[in-house]
Amino acid sequence: PVCPRGSVRCQVSLPDLFDRAVMLSHYIHSLSSDMFHEFNKQYALGRGFIPRAINSCHTSSISTPEDKEQAQQIHHGDLLNLVLTMLRSWNDPLDHLASEVHSLPKAPSALLTKATEVKEQNERLLEGIEKIVDQVHPGAKENKAYSVWSGLPSLQTADENTRLFAFYNLFRCLSRDSHKIDSYLKLLKCRIVYNNNC
Amino acid sequence: FLGHSPPGKPEILKCRSPEKETFTCWWKPGTDGGLPTNYTLTYHKEGETITYECPDYKTGGPNSCYFNKKHTSIWKIYNITINATNQMGSSSSDPHYVDVIYIVEPDPPVNLTLEVKQPEDRKPYLWIKWLPPTLVDINSGWLTLQYEIRLKPEKTAVWETHFAGRQTQFSVLSLYSGQKYLVQVRCKPDHGFWSKWSPESSIEIPSDFI
Numbered sequence: 130p131v132c133p134r135g136s137v138r139c140q141v142s143l144p145d146l147f148d149r150a151v152m153l154s155h156y157i158h159s160l161s162s163d164m165f166h167e168f169n170k171q172y173a174l175g176r177g178f179i180p181r182a183i184n185s186c187h188t189s190s191i192s193t194p195e196d197k198e199q200a201q202q203i204h205h206g207d208l209l210n211l212v213l214t215m216l217r218s219w220n221d222p223l224d225h226l227a228s229e230v231h232s233l234p235k236a237p238s239a240l241l242t243k244a245t246e247v248k249e250q251n252e253r254l255l256e257g258i259e260k261i262v263d264q265v266h267p268g269a270k271e272n273k274a275y276s277v278w279s280g281l282p283s284l285q286t287a288d289e290n291t292r293l294f295a296f297y298n299l300f301r302c303l304s305r306d307s308h309k310i311d312s313y314l315k316l317l318k319c320r321i322v323y324n325n326n327c
Numbered sequence: 328f329l330g331h332s333p334p335g336k337p338e339i340l341k342c343r344s345p346e347k348e349t350f351t352c353w354w355k356p357g358t359d360g361g362l363p364t365n366y367t368l369t370y371h372k373e374g375e376t377i378t379y380e381c382p383d384y385k386t387g388g389p390n391s392c393y394f395n396k397k398h399t400s401i402w403k404i405y406n407i408t409i410n411a412t413n414q415m416g417s418s419s420s421d422p423h424y425v426d427v428i429y430i431v432e433p434d435p436p437v438n439l440t441l442e443v444k445q446p447e448d449r450k451p452y453l454w455i456k457w458l459p460p461t462l463v464d465i466n467s468g469w470l471t472l473q474y475e476i477r478l479k480p481e482k483t484a485v486w487e488t489h490f491a492g493r494q495t496q497f498s499v500l501s502l503y504s505g506q507k508y509l510v511q512v513r514c515k516p517d518h519g520f521w522s523k524w525s526p527e528s529s530i531e532i533p534s535d536f537i
Contacts, residue, residue, distance in 0.1 A: 201467065
């Protein structure tokens, strides 16, 4: 039986956990990609932000697979831990993003709504992956690693160009990292649940 | 060298990845200044300082560069420039920034097959099935595809479109009997662009198809 939300002594099956996680990761990336393109269109065109943004995500220090072969060669436990580390690394910036977006000139309401939604769904996805790790690796040492974000001062600075670049880079990195997480989870689901025969 | 001049500025037209594992870029040459002009594509990868040159100018056809799996990194920005050179001088395109995750556009689905089914106990229907494009790796989950089909009687202009989700077959019940129908299918990755429509397949709907 499917576990109703909030039920206590009832364990969701691994396939169901993965289905929910992949639906969430797909949704989070779609929202993040929308936000990035909306912000880019309204605030960043012509400002030459791309060259400045290269290699400047707060998660760049996390070593992650850069193509399919690398992702397939990693043990699934390590790939799950990588996903956990990336999700945790976004808790703090998403908290601030949801509150700071208000400060943008003529902040579109769609951007405000999506920033809040991504923050909430990111937390739910983190919970879901922790449950998956519990089932895939019962008793494994808990991984609390994450990459620190120190971009709040830039989001709040009075200098408009610096501030807009900080937002631009955050939206860009969120779009990229959420795509990574979505790709890795879809690979893991096919590998663990469907034995690579999705 | 009367009447000759340095080459005009080339322009990068498009970059596309059919399966999130390789990608190709195409460019449009500028004016050649009346002299034989040579084109090179150079690029930097995010996080590296090395300047690379295009690994394969042939596979993608004229004025193109193909990056095979070995030369393709996902989630990395490629800063790409086209350089044109002739005896009078040279010129370069504006830089073009590419992250493979934003240029995924698969090939159309293949093996589109049509069959009229007339079961005894149920209404007749048109059964449509197809296969994913050959290059795409669905089994490992690296790419997930969704499909859309469209059909119309041969002589009409308006297509009837149906979203098929991730399945690779579809049944259509309401059809005009006695007409020849054209059918096409296309696909879209979980994050990316719709493919082109597949070539048309056609089928005659029998007059007793009620």
